[in-house]
């Protein structure tokens with residue numbers, strides 16, 4: 570039996586990209602396989618998808634765009650990613666539904682409704698949350714913490730390119746040390762770039778652990794963790810694995 574029954578999986582937009590493709594169909598297939606491995610363990614899966622593979626408000630603001638408009642564009646990018654993921658699920662006979670942090674209409678997707686989301690999850694559907702928190706000046710990491718609270722998820726899984734949280738960026742420092750566990754306070758004090766402070770603070774307040782791991786290198790990693798293997802870095806109230 571899996572160690573969690575309902576998880577919130579945060580995928581960055583960049584996780585979907587490959588050279589020359591904002592959304593790589595092969596990566597979508599991998600995401601489908603990974604999510605299927607969780608569903609096969611009777612784990613309910615909600616996803617929060619980012620938009621950094623297409624647009625980020627901060628980058629648009631750097632080249633002169635109004636920040637709020639840039640963030641609206643960034644949030645719309647997450648909706649595009651969510652629709653692509655839902656389409657991949659559909660092609661692979663996995664039921665899913667896309668919800669947006671702001672109303673979109675036109676039959677594109679429904680607005681976030683925490684009760685409808687919980688109902689869909691308990692029916693075995695994957696719920697894909699898009700548009701982050703629905704407000705500018707936040708990130709989809711904070712959106713992930715918020716949606717995890719709303720659907721009463723047991724844990725937030727943050728999939729990154731790196732296999733956990735390090736004391737400094739392992740891409741630039743070969744001697745960077747990986748943490749197996751951290752407390753929320755340590756994560757906030759160390760100002761770790763892996764997630765923003767608002768996301769850590771929300772999870773601390775609502776006692777939802779965060780597990781940072783590398784998802785796409787090995788499609789079995791998520792199911793291994795769900796089966797109890799200790800992988801990546803877990804951020805929790807006391808900095809232990811409980």
Ligand code: UDP
Pocket residue numbers: 580581582583618619620621622624625626627639640641642643644645646647700701702703704705706707708709710711712
């Ligand atoms: N965004 C926002 N509010 C939110 C979440 C996201 O305004 O609650 C915008 C912001 O411009 C952000 C972009 O959407 O840069 C894409 O989200 P994010 O950068 O978190 O995506 P990721 O890095 O996970 O791909």
